[in-house]
Amino acid sequence: MQDHGRDKKDSKIYIVGNKPVKELLLDSPQRVDFVAFRKGRRDKAMEEIFDLCRTAQVPFKSVSAKELDYMYRGNHQGVAARCAALEYTPLERLLEQAPDAPLPLIVALDQVQDTGNVGVLARTVHALGGAGLIVCQHHGAYLGAGAVRSSAGALNKLPVAKVGNMANAMKDCVNYDFTLYCARMTSDSDNVYSAELRTPAVLILGNEEKGIRPGVAKFANHSLHIPFLREFDSLNVAQAGAIIVSEFARRLG
Structure with a gap:
């Protein structure tokens, strides 16, 4: 599964999919601007991602399926994390x-x-x-x-x-x-x-x-x-x- 992409306007990096987003929040939460998930989605994998966001103080928000498709054209599994274009220092x-x-x-x-x-x-x-x-x-x-x-x-x-x-x-x-x-x-x-x-x-x-x-x-x-x-x-x-x-x-x- 492809797990990342770039927005054409500002080369914003998106990590998509349940497992890649979860791993990113575990390993480098400071890189994440926010996590967007498809409106109405509630399941065990999503709840785990919510918990990681709360722990790391990463904002998360629900968006329409259309908005999510605009962020990333491909199989995003209903979740996408937007990352900054640089590595942050603790x-x-x-x-x-x-x-x-x-x-x-x-x-x-x-x-x-x-x-x-x-x-x-x-x-x-x-x-x-x-x-x-x-x-x-x-x-x-x-x-x-x-x-x-x-x-x-x-x-x-x-x-x-x-x-x-x-x-x-x-x-x-x-x-x-x-x-x-x-x-x-x-x-x-x-x-x-x-x-x-x-x-x-x-x-x-x-x-x-x-x-x-x-x-x-x-x-x-x-x-x-x-x-x-x-x-x-x-x-x-x-x-x-x-x-x-x-x-x-x-x-x-």
Whole structure:
């Protein structure tokens, strides 16, 4: 039985069939974006897949037979798992290896949703020696072939950890003795060019419209802002992230 295919639009990888999907959830659940199953399907094999999804916090949803056929043309047995176009790194491994990077800085993206922004940030972090990225499993940009292209391949070279709960991930970073910085303008935020910058560190960047969620920001030790010399609304997240990452690199150099 053929067990995988690619969506033509963005080279999204689909693993299909009861056994292949079950094995994927057992071996590499961090690679799975979601599992789609045919509406109305309820059987022992499907219940086992549901249980694995719940354990690994992988979203699953029912779709029409037509939608499933659109995802994968072939014998899918009523179930398909969509996978990212890159391998993810476990958060613990990223935190253990980060202090040895040329620039011991991890960039955490709190629900950053624009694929192009993620790609540009990956290029910047990789080029300047950064340790890696942390991205959200839910409500973040889909890191398919489009994101890999916009990163000029950097996403395939840079460690990327995908987490189900960004707040818990930031708590883990604190426990590993990382200094956490939020990129945001607040009443007590520091000018990035005069602030004391320590490494190993995590730079948290927020959603394009809503910014960093309070539950994530509360773990940060400091907030950083970029001073503007002209009246201007804001920079987008990729521009702001690139400026702050480059300042960390300049200090370390």
